Amino acid sequence: MKRLLVTGGKEVHFYSVNLCNYEDKGDYELFPTEELSLDIFAIGERLMTNGNGRISGEAAEFNLEGVDITVYKEGRLILEGVIPDTHEKAFELLERIIESG
């Protein structure tokens, strides 16, 4: 599934791929059609609560609303445990993470 989002002042298409489904949860991979350069430190600072997560050179890993999130700086994301198990919810989380709009 494809969605047009705005990040860093420009429009970018993101694809969402469903990786797995179990119970009422789903795992998703989201990636842009062009390579981005996300500020993963800023994303981590904004969304990590109580030191919940870690940031390495190329990825931020944290938990948001019970979803395990991995954000790579080029814009690839892995969301594990998305509820409800829909692409819509995955995109909603993506928008929050990259502050689309």
Place this chain on the structure above:
Amino acid sequence: MDTAVLRERFPALRNSRGIYFDNAATSLVPDDVLGEVARYSREFSVNAGRGAYSLATKLTVEIDEARERIADFIGVEPCEIVFTANTTDAINKLALSLKYKPRKSIAVTHLEHHSNLLPWRLVSERNDIPLQLIRYTPQGIIDVNHAEKTLRRNCQLIAFTAASNVLGTVQPVKELTNLAHEKGVLVVVDAAQWAGHFAMNLKDWDCDFCAFSAHKMCGPTGTGILYVRKEVQKQLSPIFLGGGTVGDVTDEVMKLKDFPYCFEPGTLNIEGIFGFAAAVKFLSEVGMDDIEKRVSGLHRHLLGGLSEIEGVITYTPKDVDNAGITSFCIKGLTPHRTASIFDRKGKLMLRSGYHCAVPLVKSLGNGKGTVRASLAFYNTAEEVERFLEITDEIVKEL
């Protein structure tokens, strides 16, 4: 055959696009198979059967020969195999075509891929037939004692995997088949993870039905086999009909063709069948005994090495015959995150998640799935070493 020479025959390995350890999902395809797939379009590009021109007739003969070659590879007669799209398609067709006895149960195991679980659950729900679940042992083997008790309880069919797609553990197919037949129970074997790793002799297994896919044994996607033992073919009634499945048709009557043609409606995946036959020829050339030895050696190397890395949890039991599959997790990392790190660090291709076996993976006590490394005979000890190095690196960076 020397591994370097062998690897030269695979375009995906010649192009060195990374380390491929996702063979349980789909194996790589050698030039021989690609050539045969293309040959159909190049030399034929027509339909088989019922054409009174030489090219159609020649193609019909080639499909028959392909069927013979595949049947010979698994030790059965050509009239006992139906071409399907894949294992899932084969098991579904079987489940929906069988004539069931009322109130007699169907048994499956906790080790099954969804493809050998859900079709039986569907049959159970639609026909109000009880579905029984057989446990597995801590060694990842179907519990034969529990199977024995289950089969005694008014059972009509047992469906089980020959090798688990999550743990890789090889199952006691012959023992279970004998047990079932003693009680007059039909036996369905899901051989998706067996085919391509071990020699297959279905007459030796003595099962009634068996399903497997070409794409897990160096063949193309979109082709599979449903084996139906001659003696039980009358217990099936086809669910899809149309071109190729019938002889005479009047306003009142349709006369079904003999097995397997009555189960192969419409135009077959002819190029896929060409490729499938070429894959079987290729595997025979390499030698199934040699393939088994190579995979077994690589698997022991990988599982042994992984078990020694602190911070890694392995779910695949040691010292059990295995189809080259290891399921594991790295403490502190989710499975998809782990797989993505392997990809980035070493272009190492692994599968992650529940592997279409949610009940099994949950029963391992893991709430988030596993990472699965699955090997094939064209993998190398150097690749396994690189995999272990990267695992070690990932653990140390946590």
